[in-house]
Amino acid sequence: MELTPEQLVAEFQDAVMELYFARKRIAVLEAENAELRARLAATGESDT
Template identity: 95%
Template sequence: MELTPEQLVAEFQDAVMELYFARKRIALLEAENAELKARLDAAAPAGG
């Protein structure tokens, strides 16, 4: 499929936006994961 230069630019901009939102989601998930790990560690019996 041949794309015009304008279509290529639009596709690139869409990909950049998808990457931006994916990175934001990853950061939120990493923060949630760290919080859950901390809660698990706090709830674990000493000496595990």
């Protein structure tokens, strides 16, 4: 399957947008993970 230059550009733009949103989601998940780890650590400290 051969793509035209316009199709290649469109595919590239789609991939860039997917990467952009994936990176944003990763940042949100990392922040959530850090918060959960802090809560877990605080819970562990209060149990001892």
